[in-house]
Amino acid sequence: MTRNSRELDTAMEKLSTGKKINLAADNASGLAITTRMTSQIQGAAAAISNASDAINMVRIADAALIEIESMLQRMRELTLQAASGTVTATDRIYLDAEYQNMLQGIDQIVENTDYNGIALLNNDVAKADRLITFQIGVNASQTKTYFPGVFVDDGSRSNVGAIYQKAPNILSSTLHTGVSSSYAADNFQAALKAIDGALLTVERQYAENGSFINTITRTVDNLFNTQVNTEAARSRIMDSNYARETSNLARTQIVQQAGMAMIAQANALPKTVMMLLSD
Structure with missing residues (x-):
């Protein structure tokens, strides 16, 4: 999730600035x-x-x-x-x-x-x-x-x-x-x-x-x-390749949404188990 979040930020930065080199590290x-x-x-x-x-x-x-x-x-x-x-x-x-x-x-x-x-x-x-x-x-x-x-x-x-x-x-x-x-x-x-x-x-x-x-x-x-x-x-x-960066943005957003859904589901699992045990 951390890596995907970093890639998402990078894709958004390249799209917003129009440059694929914004820092020397790029x-x-x-x-x-x-x-x-x-x-x-x-x-x-x-x-x-x-x-x-x-x-x-x-x-x-x-x-x-x-x-x-x-x-x-x-x-x-x-x-x-x-x-x-x-x-x-x-x-x-x-x-x-x-x-x-x-x-x-x-x-x-x-x-x-x-x-x-x-x-x-x-x-x-x-x-x-x-x-x-x-x-x-x-x-x-x-x-x-x-x-x-x-x-x-x-x-x-x-x-x-x-x-x-x-x-x-x-x-x-x-x-x-x-x-x-x-x-x-x-x-x-x-x-x-x-x-x-x-x-x-x-x-x-x-x-x-x-x-x-x-x-x-x-x-x-x-x-x-x-x-x-x-x-x-x-x-x-x-300059940024808008087609590539748009594709990267969409991919990282999907991965982020899927990851958040999995975390939410994992957080809900203990509550489900406790409900079953209480019954």
Whole structure:
């Protein structure tokens, strides 16, 4: 009866909690395994969140680069217009004014583009401080680094705004005084070269951002698969088999009821004997 009562309590506990391992005594090795699995599952959930944040961060930088590219294309168009001999000195002043506004607009985008206070395009800080490390796995070594900013033509990193500021004015400095109507043809060529270099810089960053996003997206997919399959494996070890436990509960209840009936009958037997003797 004591053993059956213990089995009855165990069956009821497994059914009420939904777990077949509630104490280390139930399955010591199984509990240790599922504890590690729980760490993996929760770690995967955190890594998925981190990876999604990383994708959103790079997409913000990508959107800013799209606007910068558009402004650079307009600056190139203005430079080509100003280089034409059909344009007057007054026209060149107007073209140069728009050119300078575009240049300032690019600097503003560079200065203001950030994610949660992290500058994505303005790389005035030291190189080591610009590296962003994302924890995209369940273990300490499973990280991915991202370098905010863009490549200069020589392959080094630099401040985006500073790159564009190197583009010369469309007009010669004398024209800005409003006195001379002459312009330097070399300025147009220098401006075109600088703008084309800046556009190449943006193209390179497009490729880097795109490959980064694609890599992280595949990582997220893999983390989802890992999480789902680890949860399934943990469930097989930890979760109760309701059909089996229901059967055990019914069996132990029947045995308990039968045992109680036998005890009641055994307790009633002396009284029956005494009644017979008294007669």
